[in-house]
Amino acid sequence: MMVKQRIFITGGSGYIGSAIIEQATAQGYEVYGISRNETSDARLTGLGAVPVRGDLHSLDVLREQSAHADIVMHLADPMAANHHMPYEERIRIDDAAVEAIGAGLEGSNKPLVVTSGTLVVAATGAETDETSPLWEKPLNDRIVCEQNNLKLCEKGVKVSVIRLAPFVYGRGASGVGLFMKMYSNMKGVSYVEPGDVFTSAVHVEDAASLYILAAQKAKAGDIFNGVSSTNVTFRQLSEVMGDVLGLPVQSVPFDTAASRWGEFYALFLSTENRASGAKAMRELGWEPNKVGIIEDVKCGSYVSLTESLKGSTVA
Structure with missing residues (x-):
């Protein structure tokens, strides 16, 4: 009997994470999701995932679950629970969480798909791509997390980045x-x-399919715009x-x-x-529809x- 590949996901009970779990379980993956409380437990269980109690501060849990996983997807945002959190604190929490995930994956060359946003790239009046220049003064410091996450490639982790459109709908x-x-x-x-x-915009279900494709096909250091319009x-x-x-x-x-x-x-x-999603379509076979x-x-x-x-x- 074929053993199911195991996905560990942060943010699995959230908007995009829920859609990812639905698609991943339908494709035969076994999904474990970090869960802060009983409400999240019920949500994850209802989606067909296995809840694991903890949050982004539970570094031992993140490390252990990542070590047991074949694929890790990181979508949880520290600001989801506190919209007034200073961005510097968000970066500190995210960096610590991803470092713990990386410790569990170190040397394995297993996929870690992380989340960023297309708003890190400066406007040009035309469509931009993943190589376009960044804003000198961005709306927020999300690019710092992205760049820090990518450093794990140096430790034998296959990190890829999904830059989501401003409107995931x-x-x-x-x-x-x-x-x-x-x-x-x-x-x-x-x-x-x-x-x-x-x-730019992308439907949540199209975004979910992109995360799974990145886990399956992306190379270490790849960045993809999650944009369909x-x-x-x-x-x-x-x-x-x-x-x-x-x-x-x-x-x-x-x-x-x-x-x-x-x-x-x-x-x-x-x-x-106006971030183009053409690279994901070309290299991963992504078909937002x-x-x-x-x-x-x-x-x-x-x-x-x-x-x-x-x-x-x-x-």
């Missing part, structure tokens, strides 16, 4: 859902003028949200956006990102969220 959740809830509470949708800045503007996305929610849509100056949402979100909503972000908001997985938000507004 689908299943009626993630950032799109959060913005829709925020706009519903504000009784209006706003975009940072003039709103013609392009952003680069041709949607913030204005288009705002207008479709306003249309389905029945809310007015307006342009606001950057300073107004910063005062309403904070400077980070104002920058996020006004920063161009899910519904586009505009269509998903208009008539796909966000319909039930829209109805609930409109219902609460009426109530």
Whole structure:
């Protein structure tokens, strides 16, 4: 009887991690996931994974589980539990966790797939790729974690990086859902003028398939953009949200956006990102095929969220 390959995943009960587990178990993998509490235990068990109690501070657990795994995927973000955490602390926690994972994998040449973001790359007005120059002053310091994670290649770990699009969408959740809830509470949708800045997007299920392909096929040090669309503007996305929610849509100056949402979100909503996913398609055989972000908001997985938000507004 063929022995199943074992995946150890951090962030497995989260948005993307859940989709990865669904696809991995369907492909015959045995999945173990780090779990902070009973709620996560139930979530992982329901997905067909084996929960392992711990978190990113549980360095011995991370080391031991990685040593027993054939593949490790790191998606957990320290900021998920504390959005006000200083970014320096996020880097410290992530580095320690990945160092522990690396200690379990050292010298094995086993795959470790880690998570970054395409917003580390500077805008050019055209599509960018994984070799494009980085921002001199990025929105955050995520690139530091990426670069530190890649150093494990020197210790015999096959590290590859998935740089996710700013908008990972689908299943009626993630950032799109959060913005829709925020706009519903504000009784209006706003975009940072003039709103013609392009952003990148990828469906959560397409992103999940990319992680698995990277684990199967990527070489040590490979970086891949997890992006299926680069041709949607913030204005288009705002207008479709306003249309389905029945809310007015307006342009606001950057300073107004910063005062309403904070400077980070104002920058996020006004920063161009057109990161091409062509490398992943070419080298890994990635075939993103899910519904586009505009269509998903208009008539796909966000319909039930829209109805609930409109219902609460009426109530």
